[in-house]
Amino acid sequence: MSAAPIKRAYLVLENWFNLSFGSWNPLYHLGTLTFFFFWIVLVSGIYLFLFFHGSLDGAYASVERMTHEQWYAAGIMRSLHRYASDAAVGTILLHMFREFALDRHHGARWYSWFTGVPLLWMVVTLGITGYWLVWDQLAQYIAIGSAKLMDVLPIFFGSMARNFLEGALSDRFFILIEFLHLLGQPMLLVFALWFHVRRLSNVSINPPRGLAIGSFLALLTLSLIKPAVSHDPADLTTVPQVLNLDWFYLNIYPLLDYWSAGSIWILTIGITFLLMILPWVPPRPAGAAAVVDLDNCDGCKQCFDDCPFDAITVQARTDGARHEREVVVDPALCAACGICVGSCHASNPFRKAEKELKTGIDMPQLPINQVRTMTDTAVAALTGDVKILVFGCNHGFDVTRLNSDDTIGLSLFCTGMIPPTLIEYALRKGADGVMVAGCRHADCYFRFGNRWMEKRLEGEQAPVLRKRADRRRITIQGGAETDHNVVEGALAAFRQELSRLEQVEPEESPHG
Amino acid sequence: MAKRYLLQVVNYAIFMVLVGYFSSAPAYRHLAEDQAMVVLAFSHAGQHREPCREVSAEEMAKLPPNMRRPTECPRARSPVTVELLMDGKPLLSTVAKPPGLFDDGGVDIFLDTTVPAGEHQFSIRMNDSVRMKGYNYTHEQVAVLAPAQLLFIDFNTEQGFVFK
Numbered sequence: 132m133s134a135a136p137i138k139r140a141y142l143v144l145e146n147w148f149n150l151s152f153g154s155w156n157p158l159y160h161l162g163t164l165t166f167f168f169f170w171i172v173l174v175s176g177i178y179l180f181l182f183f184h185g186s187l188d189g190a191y192a193s194v195e196r197m198t199h200e201q202w203y204a205a206g207i208m209r210s211l212h213r214y215a216s217d218a219a220v221g222t223i224l225l226h227m228f229r230e231f232a233l234d235r236h237h238g239a240r241w242y243s244w245f246t247g248v249p250l251l252w253m254v255v256t257l258g259i260t261g262y263w264l265v266w267d268q269l270a271q272y273i274a275i276g277s278a279k280l281m282d283v284l285p286i287f288f289g290s291m292a293r294n295f296l297e298g299a300l301s302d303r304f305f306i307l308i309e310f311l312h313l314l315g316q317p318m319l320l321v322f323a324l325w326f327h328v329r330r331l332s333n334v335s336i337n338p339p340r341g342l343a344i345g346s347f348l349a350l351l352t353l354s355l356i357k358p359a360v361s362h363d364p365a366d367l368t369t370v371p372q373v374l375n376l377d378w379f380y381l382n383i384y385p386l387l388d389y390w391s392a393g394s395i396w397i398l399t400i401g402i403t404f405l406l407m408i409l410p411w412v413p414p415r416p417a418g419a420a421a422v423v424d425l426d427n428c429d430g431c432k433q434c435f436d437d438c439p440f441d442a443i444t445v446q447a448r449t450d451g452a453r454h455e456r457e458v459v460v461d462p463a464l465c466a467a468c469g470i471c472v473g474s475c476h477a478s479n480p481f482r483k484a485e486k487e488l489k490t491g492i493d494m495p496q497l498p499i500n501q502v503r504t505m506t507d508t509a510v511a512a513l514t515g516d517v518k519i520l521v522f523g524c525n526h527g528f529d530v531t532r533l534n535s536d537d538t539i540g541l542s543l544f545c546t547g548m549i550p551p552t553l554i555e556y557a558l559r560k561g562a563d564g565v566m567v568a569g570c571r572h573a574d575c576y577f578r579f580g581n582r583w584m585e586k587r588l589e590g591e592q593a594p595v596l597r598k599r600a601d602r603r604r605i606t607i608q609g610g611a612e613t614d615h616n617v618v619e620g621a622l623a624a625f626r627q628e629l630s631r632l633e634q635v636e637p638e639e640s641p642h643g
Numbered sequence: 644m645a646k647r648y649l650l651q652v653v654n655y656a657i658f659m660v661l662v663g664y665f666s667s668a669p670a671y672r673h674l675a676e677d678q679a680m681v682v683l684a685f686s687h688a689g690q691h692r693e694p695c696r697e698v699s700a701e702e703m704a705k706l707p708p709n710m711r712r713p714t715e716c717p718r719a720r721s722p723v724t725v726e727l728l729m730d731g732k733p734l735l736s737t738v739a740k741p742p743g744l745f746d747d748g749g750v751d752i753f754l755d756t757t758v759p760a761g762e763h764q765f766s767i768r769m770n771d772s773v774r775m776k777g778y779n780y781t782h783e784q785v786a787v788l789a790p791a792q793l794l795f796i797d798f799n800t801e802q803g804f805v806f807k
Contacts, residue, residue: 151650217666218658272673282753290751293684296795298807349655350662357663369791370680375667385671 141232142611145571154573155342161226162328163338164346168222171215171350173317175208180313183264185305190266191364198360210354213377216258218350220379223251231409233526235576238417239330239440239466241410246327248406253320258380260312264305268362268371269381271295276384283392295367330464332441333579418467418544419495421460425449427477428491430456433593434471437547439578440464443471443492458492468577469494469548473584476594478550480506497544506553509539510560517629519622520562522549524569526576528610528618538622545569547580551587551596554605564604564629568618572609581609603632678757679788681727683735683767685798688749689721690772718747721773727796728766729758760790767796767804780804 148156157164182205184193197205227247230236236244259277263270278292294300328334337343362374376384386395420442421434435443435458442464448457460471471492472478478490480503488500509520515537523530523542530540543549546569554565567588569581585607586592596602606628608621674680695716703711719741726736739750764785768778782804788794795807 148654151647151654153647157654213666214662217662221662279753282751289686290684290753292753293686293751296682296684296793296797296807345651345655346658349659353659353663356659359666368793370674370793372672372674372676372791374671374673376671377667378665378669385673388673 137232138234139613141229142613145574145611146613149571152342155339156573157222157338157342157346158225158229159573160338160342161222161229163335164342165219165222165226166336167338167343167346168215168219171211171347172219175212175215176313178208179205179212185264185309186302187266187300187305190264190305191361194265194267194361198358202358206358207351207354210357210359211350212261213359214350214353216261217377217379218346220251220254220258223254227251227406233576236410237415238410239442239464242330243327244410245407246323246329248403250320250323250327252403253316253323255380257312257316257320258377260308260316262377262380263308264312265361266305266365268365269374269376271365271367272371272374273381273384276387279387280392280395283396300367330441331578332438420462420465420467421469421471421492422495423458423460423492424489425452425457425491427489428454428457428475429477430454430458431476431593432456432458433474433476434458434492437470437474437579437583437592439468439470439580440466442466460492466577467494467496467544468580469497469544470577470580470583472499473548473550473580473587474594475550478594479552480550480556481552494544494548499550502541502543502548502553503556505541506557507560509541510557510562513537513539513562517563517626517633518561519564519566519626519629520557521566521568521622522546522554523567524548524576524580527570528568528612528614530568530618532615533619533622540568545575545577545580547575547577547583549584551594551600554588555597555600558600558604563633564606564625566622566625567605567607568621569607569609571611571614572607574609581607604629674757674791677760677790679760679790679792679794680755680757681729681734681765681788681794681796682753682755683725683727683796684753684755685796686749686751687723687771687798687800689723689741690774691716692719692721692746692773693717694774718745720747720749721771723750723752723769723771724778725752725767725769727754728768729763731764731766734758734765758788760788760792762787765796765806769798769804 145156145158148158179197182193182197182201184190194209197209199206230244259273263274275292275295278295281287281291294304338346362371376382383395383399430445430448432445435445442461444459444461445456446459448454450457472490472494475491478499480488480499482488488503490499493499506520510518513520513536517537519538521530521533521538521540523540524545525542526545530542533540546567549567554567557565567584569584570576572581575581583592587594588596588602588605588607590596596605606621606625608618610618695714698713698715722741723739724737725739727734735754735756737752737754739752740746741750742748762785765783767782769780770778772779780798780803784806786794786806797805797807799805
């Protein structure tokens, strides 16, 4: 299986950041970084508002005073306000590119993608109104450009662009823009953000502290080296000739010099539409949702805690069993990752050894009983001195490429689907070692699969790996499709370690 | 570890360069050095397509007192045709159809274009009535445009076309 070119390009970039940042890789924290940049924008914006005069004559002068007379405070705040806003657009675009490149926008995940696309436009328009407030030549340029764009929409009476001709503008203009920029647009944005993450659980809005500090220091340094400055004041009797555009926000305006406003709307709406329908292009069948078996569910709600997509809810028992609660899966929200199967303590393969293994919540297309059978078959087929079973996932490195006489890879939906007892079971059945090779460390196609797996093995999250399992015979090495060398290298090292164990402790068989 | 920190510094530097550069560069030239801009912009309601007629005394008597008016005008208005010529050559023109379900709204015209700076002879002509052939408003004026100047040409029925 070879990665598509876009994915391959992305993985190269991700790998570079992994070398530099490890688990702080900014590409793994693009959403939280965006939130962090907005915090900077919010705090700096509140400070700037204290000194801003929202009037035709006062706006430019007040911004100039902040920039030059109070450069050490308001000036830096202004630069931080601009650069953090720019950085936010960068992280949003990277966030979209990443989800697209890694194919994380299909199926049940359409919602986050679909609600995320308008967020980009909301952020861009918020930035545009911010630039208006400075009321310099750049503001004049984008104000007239925006008015031309609005004039072609059949929702306004009169020509908005005409307002920007000499004598037609008043301070009320600033009241409108201030209202939009300071209250209306931010509130709408917060509301839209809430919608965007609504179908996700365990949503984090703070990046790792080190990454936040590093990003802030970078923006602060940039603010000191290259403070944000204004153009000349707006003059409605002249036309700005050369503009230092902020290309993160204002890239559409130059098109107005070449295309009609209507064409630009068609382009913008067309791109938005194409982006929004991407989750359904090409159409593909959704994986079957998890199914709850109340006969084997005691309502412990571990699956509810672990589900990355908020697809599981807890409710009062309906079958008259002695347990207090039961869980319910919403098929529309289920991404078919199988993490809930790994969470369920009834997924213990040591149970009902001679019968069909049934668990509290299972995947219809790959039930835990079938996973146990696959494990039995794979372990039985292993030969050689050091027999290793590798559990992988369908979205990371293709573990079946490791297949040889003494190594067999089993690919599941997600490594989070593996109950720790299954690893212990494989060791007991004859494997000398078990390797878990899901997605790259700190990343997971299904958000939390490899993180939950690690926590289970480290005894930090139920269901935990039992103490009787020899932890030395278990290793974790995530890897993307392109990480052959990394995974194969880790496998070779693991094999060596297992050989050493066999020599040192030959009588201590893991097979029970 | 030191290598990792060094790489982080490199990455933050790249981040700063990208954000710092694209926040204000490359510069965009909106208007060439020797150019000016002409904007023809006004709001105006075209004349009624059909002439108003006088309401007879009998008709008036049938109407409620608050609706009695001496004339009755059909709602539809004429499109507004306007042409701006510079040095005898067409520069801007449009035919603005009245908005509204019954073609009864006023039109908003906003046309702009860049022109070479310098002295120019401008001629404007406008027709706002389908009942009239030719142009019922005309105006000629010479204007000297400085580079980057914005010449705003307005219109109102009292003064006609006004150069601002």
